[in-house]
Amino acid sequence: MRKIKFCREAFAEKLQNLLAQFPMIDTIHPFYADLLNIFYDRDHYKAALGQVRGVANFLDAVCSDYVRLLKYADGPYKCKMLKKAALGRMCSAVRRLKQTLAYLAQVRTHLARLPSVNVYAKTILLAGHPNVGKSTFMNALSNANVETAEWAFTTKNIFVGHFYFDNEPWQVLDTPGVLDRPLSARNTIEMSAIVAMAHLQAAVLYLLDVSTQCGYSIAEQVSLFKTLAPLLKTKPVLVVLNKTDLVSLEDLSAEERASLDSMKELRKQWIVSQEEWRYDIVPEIFDGKNVADFVDSDILQKLEQLEAEETHEADRFIGERRPKHLYSGKRSIGKTDRR
Structure with missing residues (x-):
């Protein structure tokens, strides 16, 4: 037994x-x-x-x-x-x-090989096509030492780097390059970058190679940015034009400049019922209304006034319940005390 x-x-x-x-x-x-x-x-x-x-x-x-x-x-x-x-x-x-x-x-x-990402820390996420300079940018910005090479898909995993700005710690995520193709056609390397962009609350730096030495034209890189836009609409996004030392912006054609300008205002491509809804800070929830439409601009002032009124009512209530002899400082003498 x-x-x-x-x-x-x-x-x-x-x-x-x-x-x-x-x-x-x-x-x-x-x-x-x-x-x-x-x-x-x-x-x-x-x-x-x-x-x-x-x-x-x-x-x-x-x-x-x-x-x-x-x-x-x-x-x-x-x-x-x-x-x-x-x-x-x-x-x-x-x-x-x-x-x-x-x-x-x-x-x-x-x-055990997965990156140790603090999902609640201040984060900068680098995104873009393969071989646009994300790893080099990360090595210069943080204490990371990510392998860099001249061919695409050198970065096959998510790498994490750290640096301090104004005495506050930040983490930088170097994601693998993503190609502009359907979600079902993307491999596991690309999907890891998609997952990071979808679930991490981070400031996204989208790197764009204006020299096209990465093997992708400016139009293709802009198209990828617009494809990823739904994942980034709740995050601060900054487009970084990389490798401008090789090709300056003045050397770009009018078509390429127009393609870059189209990245500035994605709201112009939104389909909305009324034009005044297009530039709302908070997206509409129902019938053109959102949370911002129901927020009172004087709410803080009204809250302070309400707290003052409650304090006054509480003091008045305590004063009414206080025994009368406490007001004069003398206790009334009854018949028993006289005897």
């Missing part, structure tokens, strides 16, 4: 420690959850953890069943056979987890 319990406790401890090493995908930040879904399918990951948890519960059931049978065994031989059967079932259940454990070991190795 002790051997069965010891075997169950040994297996349970190992499996519980294994489960504790993996995050619950429904409780972590969406940025990490989607990254995990990109590299390792979300459903497959949850199924693997469920199998391990199911085997742990199965071991508990086997242990309790065979311990109960051992209590009513009619001889040493029967006890020995029950012990052998219990240990065999436990070992068989754990042995069936071989492929699952190999998959989880691979996931754990890759999770």
